[in-house]
Amino acid sequence: MSVIPKKEKYKIDQNQLVKELRKFIDEERFQDDEYIERIKARLNEILEENYKKQENLIEVLHEVQGLIGFIPKYVQKEVAKGLDLAPGEVSSVISFYAHFSEKPKGKYQIAICKGTACYVKGSVDIIDRIKKEYDLKAGESTDDGLFSLEIVRCLGACGLGPVMTVNGKAHGLLNAEKAVNILQKYENNQM
Numbered sequence: 217m218s219v220i221p222k223k224e225k226y227k228i229d230q231n232q233l234v235k236e237l238r239k240f241i242d243e244e245r246f247q248d249d250e251y252i253e254r255i256k257a258r259l260n261e262i263l264e265e266n267y268k269k270q271e272n273l274i275e276v277l278h279e280v281q282g283l284i285g286f287i288p289k290y291v292q293k294e295v296a297k298g299l300d301l302a303p304g305e306v307s308s309v310i311s312f313y314a315h316f317s318e319k320p321k322g323k324y325q326i327a328i329c330k331g332t333a334c335y336v337k338g339s340v341d342i343i344d345r346i347k348k349e350y351d352l353k354a355g356e357s358t359d360d361g362l363f364s365l366e367i368v369r370c371l372g373a374c375g376l377g378p379v380m381t382v383n384g385k386a387h388g389l390l391n392a393e394k395a396v397n398i399l400q401k402y403e404n405n406q407m
């Protein structure tokens with residue numbers, strides 16, 4: 217007779233969670249009494265459902281990213297513990313996939329393609345210009361939280377290269393000047 221493994225009861229530490237979220241999230245969000253409760257309860261559920269299921273790592277990270285909007289360090293450690301993985305394995309998956317992030321993404325999420333077709337048509341110039349213009353690094357957000365930047369491999373619109381998307385909307389046949397003009401429109405609520 218097979219023995220059903222006992223599920224671990226998870227208890228995300230509320231103080232640690234709040235401490236971590238406060239580094240990035242507006243104080244206003246914490247006025248909603250249920251905000252932290254909701255996140256904590258769902259995290260506990262996710263970890264219980266996936267107890268020691270290492271093969272579910274990507275799925276778990278998707279859920280956490282969707283739940284909080286990013287995957288804070290403390291939560292990464294808990295995911296590693298719950299799935300019985302080394303913390304380094306979790307953080308390397310997060311840094312490998314542009315979809316996941318350790319910090320909140322900007323209001324406008326920019327993705328610029330550095331795949332071959334876009335690269336040969338000058339996407340690096342666009343990336344450099346945007347980084348300079350907004351003092352922005354790949355994988356990070358501007359201090360005001362308006363823009364975040366991801367460099368991606370192919371956006372599936374190679375014929376329109378160089379291509380960038382802003383919150384999923386594609387803008388093609390770009391050069392550095394055009395890309396900055398488009399972003400200024402987002403900045404001024406004209407898009």
Ligand code: FES
Pocket residue numbers: 329330331332333334335369370371372373374375377379
């Ligand atoms: S290489 Fe850029 S969209 Fe395909």
